[in-house]
Amino acid sequence: MEYNKVQMNTEPKADNRSLALTALEDFKGFAFYHLGRFSLFAVSFSTVLIVLLIFFFVFQQGLPFFKNFGITEFFTSKQWYPEARKPEFGALAIIVGSIYVTIAALVLAVPAAILTAVFLSEIVSHKIRNLVKPVIELLAAIPSVAYGFFAVLVLAPFLQAEFGLSTGTNALNASIILAIMALPTIVSVAEDSITAIGRDLREASYGLGATRFETIFFVVIPAAHSGIIAAIVLGMMRAIGETMVVWMASGNANQIPSPWWDLTQSVRTMTATIAGDMGETAKSSPHYQSLFAIGIILLVMTFLMNIISEYFLASAGKNSRKK
Amino acid sequence: MRFIIRNITDKIFTSLTVLSVIVLVAILAVILTPILWKGFSAVVFTGTIEFRKMQLDLFNRGDIDRLNNENTSSQSCRKKIYDTIDRFKQNIDAETLCDRIARIYRNFGKELQRKDVQGAEYQRLRSLSREIRDKLETTFSSGDKKVIDENIKDVLKYKTDIGFKDTSAMELFALAEDFAADIKNIDLAKRQEYADALKDFENILTKLLGDNPSLPVPALKMDRYGATRLDIAQKNLYKLLWLEKWQQTSPGKPMAKIITPRAELFAGTEIGPLFDYIRDNLDEMLIPKRTFYWQYLIDGSTPGHYFGGVGPEILGTLLLTLAAMVFVFPIGIISAAYLAECSSDKFVIKIIRMAINTLAGVPSIVFGLFGLAFFVLYLVPLFGGPSKPCILTAAMTLAALTLPVMIRASEEAIRSVPQSYKEASLGLGAGKLRTFICVILPAALPGILTGIILSISRVAGETAPILFTGAIAFGPTPKNAFDPTCTLSYGSYDIAVGDRLASLVPHNQYGMVATLITLVFCLNIAAIIMRAKISRKLKGH
Structure with missing residues (x-):
């Protein structure tokens, strides 16, 4: 019958190969496995290679500057006249400017970010949390140049008109925008670390009669402190390394604000100096090398912050695993 | 008592966290709304005839016949403006007038030679026309209305002279008559002021309506077209109608903005009513239409992104x-x-x-x-x-x-x-x-x-x-x-x-x-x- 024929045809062919591998097959398998593994390793190692190359090339271009001009002037003088006949490379005001706007941004961002993180992890239901999280993700997704655009064309005129300032592009403007940009980073890392604190601590606190505020403030946040510190350091990294916003919004005036609390003065940051000056320099000129020297400082700063944040993240992970 | 304070702290804390999230959402809204809303208007807006002209010239897009029809009706409405300006400019500009007179005088001389006018008659007409020319020149460059009236009256006396009949010299008299009629309302002492104000006026008018069709096409593309959109047209119209000046009202105070109607600069002249005319007939001159410019996403742009897309x-x-x-x-x-x-x-x-x-x-x-x-x-x-x-x-x-x-x-x-x-x-x-x-x-x-x-x-x-x-x-x-x-x-x-x-x-x-x-x-x-x-x-x- 037809049916039987079909059955006959689809019967699997007998495989007569012996189950034991021959020596060649065994070697082939071994070679392929390790070759494949090595090529995977080689490709993955490209990340390490890129990091090394970044350090190498930035240092290679920047170190001659320190060799030729020394580091005393660079770190102590405020005179930045790289294109003068007798060029001066005093980056003090620039470095201070970077730190200045970063700290101002953190002062604005950290309270709001931690409150938001507490809100997301402690107060609301899962549903609302799923609604708020995309908002934070979108805030993180807005390109920095769009933030800069907003700072220049919307915020700056507003500040100028509202507070009667001589210019709207100043440290205040840059700090506000940097704070907004650092917020998502701080919120998400801090929220993770707060969520990672186990239920037992909270329940013990509530069981002793503490209110929600007391539980969060005296129990949960101290327990999650290393994660929160890591979050703040990561936010700081984001703020100090940001280029477009400070370039567009900080006013680019080479000065240290005096009195120091006057946020409405224009400042100049390291990133903005690199971005703004690079177009006007000749290759391998002292000016060109000085910009790479600023790059070295940025790189070292962020690298150190990275190590700090990783240390705290690791200890946060250990803490939560203990429970 | 302590319990109440703890409770209140708790409530305040909770509301603070809620507030921070609301602030976060508000920030996102504040940043996005203006950018997206105004950005959206690059694609959907009320485009004027200038926009359609620009699209046709630069991107070869649009219905030529319909545009021509629109252009005819728009130009007929604009013609009055350009004519009035031309006349006014002529009257306040003594140099151009003198040049014209000199030209007519020269033409008349050539005409006489061509017609073979003989001897004494030729001499008479020549000296007479020279006299008229000189008189008109002093007239045009004079600021005193009495002198002008007298001079023109003197000149017009020769109009009936048989020797001038049917010659190009009649243009001299026509010019003199027009001038006498036109300057009735013009304060000639303010000639220079008028000229400056008119220059501003014309500049803004170019930005509003595009270049005057009787002039050569400007080299820069951005100067060739007026306001391509109704919102820009309205902005330019405001600039046209109102004069903004920064003035120090009292010493030591910051400058204050003073806004006066631009028409005041031309008070009494025939330019004055033009302002109302432009304001009332803007729609007829620009023919605004709802435009969906999706090609914004594929078009190139002129320098400075003045026209075109991304x-x-x-x-x-x-x-x-x-x-x-x-x-x-x-x-x-x-x-x-x-x-x-x-x-x-x-x-x-x-x-x-x-x-x-x-x-x-x-x-x-x-x-x-x-x-x-x-x-x-x-x-x-x-x-x-x-x-x-x-x-x-x-x-x-x-x-x-x-x-x-x-x-x-x-x-x-x-x-x-x-x-x-x-x-x-x-x-x-x-x-x-x-x-x-x-x-x-x-x-x-x-x-x-x-x-x-x-x-x-x-x-x-x-x-x-x-x-x-x-x-x-x-x-x-x-x-x-x-x-x-x-x-x-x-x-x-x-x-x-x-x-x-x-x-x-x-x-x-x-x-x-x-x-x-x-x-x-x-x-x-x-x-x-x-x-x-x-x-x-x-x-x-």
Whole structure:
């Protein structure tokens, strides 16, 4: 019958190969496995290679500057006249400017970010949390140049008109925008670390009669402190390394604000100096090398912050695993 | 009592956290609303006839016949303005008038010779016309109305002279008569003021209505067309009608803005009523129509993004993103596979992880420096390429920047594939490689795609790394990977602060940024939705 024929045809062919591998097959398998593994390793190692190359090339271009001009002037003088006949490379005001706007941004961002993180992890239901999280993700997704655009064309005129300032592009403007940009980073890392604190601590606190505020403030946040510190350091990294916003919004005036609390003065940051000056320099000129020297400082700063944040993240992970 | 205070603190704290979230949402709204709203108006707006003319000339688009019809009716309405201005300009400009008189006088002399007028008659007419010319010249350059009236009366006496009949000399009298009629309302002492005010007036009028059709076409494209949109037309109309002046009212006080009607400058002259005429007939002159300019997304633009769209920028961004993905995609997935599957090499993986974290923390501008020093000045020349910023170097720089995003997302995706999949595959006799390619990769694909989308959005939005490695503000379409390109991100920077011209066209400024934000947001929202779907699937719903 037809049916039987079909059955006959689809019967699997007998495989007569012996189950034991021959020596060649065994070697082939071994070679392929390790070759494949090595090529995977080689490709993955490209990340390490890129990091090394970044350090190498930035240092290679920047170190001659320190060799030729020394580091005393660079770190102590405020005179930045790289294109003068007798060029001066005093980056003090620039470095201070970077730190200045970063700290101002953190002062604005950290309270709001931690409150938001507490809100997301402690107060609301899962549903609302799923609604708020995309908002934070979108805030993180807005390109920095769009933030800069907003700072220049919307915020700056507003500040100028509202507070009667001589210019709207100043440290205040840059700090506000940097704070907004650092917020998502701080919120998400801090929220993770707060969520990672186990239920037992909270329940013990509530069981002793503490209110929600007391539980969060005296129990949960101290327990999650290393994660929160890591979050703040990561936010700081984001703020100090940001280029477009400070370039567009900080006013680019080479000065240290005096009195120091006057946020409405224009400042100049390291990133903005690199971005703004690079177009006007000749290759391998002292000016060109000085910009790479600023790059070295940025790189070292962020690298150190990275190590700090990783240390705290690791200890946060250990803490939560203990429970 | 203590309990109440604790309770209140608790409530305040809770409301503070709620407030902070509300502030967060408000910030997003405050940033997005103006940018997207104004950016949207680059595409949907009320376009005037000038816009349609510009589209026809620069982009060869539109219905010629209908435009011609519109143009005829619009020009007939505008003619009155141009005629009035011409007459007024003539009357206040003594030099032109004198030139004209001199020309007519010369023509008359030639005419006499041609007609062969003889001897004494010739002498008489010559000296008479010379006398008329001199008189008119003093008339035109005089500011005193009494002198003018007398002189013109003297001149007109000769009108009936038989020798002038049917000759070009009659133009002299016509001119004199017109002048006498026209200057009745003009304060001739203010000639220079009128001339200056008229120049301003004409400049603004050009911005509103486009150039005067009787004049030669301006060399710059931006000067050829008037207000292409109704909102700009209204802005220019306001400038036309009102004069803004910064004046110090009292010493020591900041300058205050004083707004007066511009018509006051021309009070009493025939230019005066023109202001009302323009205001009332603006719609007839500009013929505004609702316009949906989707070609904004594909059109090139004139210098300063004055007219046109963001086509080259979008193309450049796409090219750059594609090129960067070519590098990121394989390296990212292979690295993720290695990190997730070969976890036995603990030390190596620790180093790689540290490198990824470091790479993620390097400031974007340092990537720019690295790209310049390594890719532009070292690597590309090493392989015989040109040592200049181009798409290739920018793409490689961006690839290095976005690698951590890609690796992290892919690793997470691969790790989240249930162990049972892998065990089932291995148990059926598949090798490790086959298991990875045929079982784990397809299962992890949505997560990997999320990573790709996120890195695309990162690449599309980054500006600082490509400042020195391949972005330009304005230039020809790139022909190969060794040409620099315009991008949305760098264009947004340039249009906001780099270019003074662009500040005259805010819709184009906002349009560029809105395009960038829309692009990035669509990608991110897609990623968010995809991730939500994956997590639902992993939970087994």
